[in-house]
Amino acid sequence: MNRCIMKAYLITFAWISVLLLSETGVALASQTDVLTTLREVGLSSATAVRISTALELGLSLDHLGQYAPEEIAQWFKVKEGPLDDKEAILLTITQALEDGLPAAMLIDKVKQGLGQIYDDKKNIIPQPRHPLPQIRHEISVRAQLLAGVEGLLHGKNIFVSEEARAGLTVLPLRRFDALVTNIADALGDYLEGDGNPYDGFLLYQAMSTRLRNQSSAESVIPAGESIIPAEDVDLVLDRIEPGDLTPTVLKALNQS
Amino acid sequence: MREDNLEETLKNVLQREVSDEAFHIEGLEERIVTELAGQLPKSSPLEALKRLLAPTRGARLGQLAVIGATAAVFLVLGAFLAGHLPFLEGNPRLAVTPSGNEVLFIMPAIGAQSVTVVGSFNDWEATPLSDENGDGIWTKSISLPPGRYEYAFVIDGRWWGQDPLADEYVRSFGEYNSVRYVGLAGDGA
Numbered sequence: 298m299n300r301c302i303m304k305a306y307l308i309t310f311a312w313i314s315v316l317l318l319s320e321t322g323v324a325l326a327s328q329t330d331v332l333t334t335l336r337e338v339g340l341s342s343a344t345a346v347r348i349s350t351a352l353e354l355g356l357s358l359d360h361l362g363q364y365a366p367e368e369i370a371q372w373f374k375v376k377e378g379p380l381d382d383k384e385a386i387l388l389t390i391t392q393a394l395e396d397g398l399p400a401a402m403l404i405d406k407v408k409q410g411l412g413q414i415y416d417d418k419k420n421i422i423p424q425p426r427h428p429l430p431q432i433r434h435e436i437s438v439r440a441q442l443l444a445g446v447e448g449l450l451h452g453k454n455i456f457v458s459e460e461a462r463a464g465l466t467v468l469p470l471r472r473f474d475a476l477v478t479n480i481a482d483a484l485g486d487y488l489e490g491d492g493n494p495y496d497g498f499l500l501y502q503a504m505s506t507r508l509r510n511q512s513s514a515e516s517v518i519p520a521g522e523s524i525i526p527a528e529d530v531d532l533v534l535d536r537i538e539p540g541d542l543t544p545t546v547l548k549a550l551n552q553s
Numbered sequence: 554m555r556e557d558n559l560e561e562t563l564k565n566v567l568q569r570e571v572s573d574e575a576f577h578i579e580g581l582e583e584r585i586v587t588e589l590a591g592q593l594p595k596s597s598p599l600e601a602l603k604r605l606l607a608p609t610r611g612a613r614l615g616q617l618a619v620i621g622a623t624a625a626v627f628l629v630l631g632a633f634l635a636g637h638l639p640f641l642e643g644n645p646r647l648a649v650t651p652s653g654n655e656v657l658f659i660m661p662a663i664g665a666q667s668v669t670v671v672g673s674f675n676d677w678e679a680t681p682l683s684d685e686n687g688d689g690i691w692t693k694s695i696s697l698p699p700g701r702y703e704y705a706f707v708i709d710g711r712w713w714g715q716d717p718l719a720d721e722y723v724r725s726f727g728e729y730n731s732v733r734y735v736g737l738a739g740d741g742a
Contacts, residue, residue, distance in 0.1 A: 409677045427726040486723040514736040
């Protein structure tokens with residue numbers, strides 16, 4: 298073989314090796330960055346490790362939504378506020394991720410709560426938009442709702458594909474997560490809008506409206522890409538009754 | 554000579570000249586293409602490959618082709634091993650976004666210094682609206698994939714969560730947020 302071509306092969310091998318090694322290095326560096334940032338927030342090493350591990354797990358399961366672990370850690374470093382509130386919010390997210398719950402909705406809510414405020418010169422002020430205790434409470438209720446809704450779906454024999462057993466209805470993970478997220482979010486919005494937790498019919502209406510709207514919006518996506526197909530909506534509305542929702546919501550309110 | 558007569562005369566002269574010379578340009582394109590085809594050397598794909606791999610300048614090209622092809626093969630292999638191929642992994646962070654819908658955000662705010670929109674589509678970080686003609690109607694068009702989006706306007710630092718164009722409203726941290734379902738029939742998207 299031509300010596301030039303041999304040389305070309307060697308150069309290519311070297312480049313590919315560098316590329317593959319650097320990719321692994323970037324992943325490790327990224328987790329180290331999260332840990333460092335969490336320690337800079339003021340958290341203990343053990344807590345920081347637990348949170349960063351959960352965030353990595355959430356990332357691998359696509360339970361963080363559009364956010365990266367580094368971003369989430371950074372928010373708490375940048376924003377001013379009591380350390381125990383920051384820790385409680387992060388641990389609520391961590392617990393949800395450790396339980397395998399789709400925590401993207403919680404993280405988005407935290408981002409909304411922390412928000413951005415500008416001074417007259419359009420500089421970002423480090424204060425959160427809403428007080429941390431308020432965010433902490435809101436996140437806690439919604440995390441309990443996520444767990445409650447997942448339990449409710451399991452109680453109605455609706456499971457994720459990996460949990461398939463005889464007599465169960467199984468859904469792919471993304472579709473199951475989408476149901477849990479949207480039902481919990483709809484119930485959370487209902488409660489936050491001063492809705493009566495004892496009114497099962499209004500809770501049911503909030504849930505069904507959300508699922509139907511979400512499903513209709515996604516129906517314009519080419520076939521196979523929708524995460525809440527109409528059949529899943531029918532399945533949920535068929536199995537869950539208004540009377541099921543009040544106990545779920547009350548339990549979430551009591552445990553938060 | 555009257556002005557309308559002059560115009561008529563000029564028109565006639567121009568028409569006559571164009572028709573007299575028209576034979577020069579008839580079939581001109583075909584004649585040029587035929588002539589050029591006759592001058593071009595005929596080459597088979599094999600000859601082209603030989604030229605590419607030939608010594609001197611061709612050797613460098615061949616070298617580059619080998620580097621490129623090998624790099625492509627190894628990059629695909631590397632990405633596969635790293636589990637990063639979106640179509641194999643199904644990771645929505647890497648997946649192709651469904652084609653977006655242009656969603657128009659409009660907020661009347663006469664005399665405002667700044668109007669922004671924050672929402673779940675921009676990580677709750679401000680996207681400015683503009684009022685180019687100064688009529689107090691601030692607008693911004695944003696391309697969004699189908700789905701549900703919560704948002705609010707911020708007018709001179711004040712939260713404004715009740716957009717008349719919203720599909721619904723929710724309360725969040727004691728304030729209203731608007732909601733739009735993009736992709737839903739009649740959503741204004």
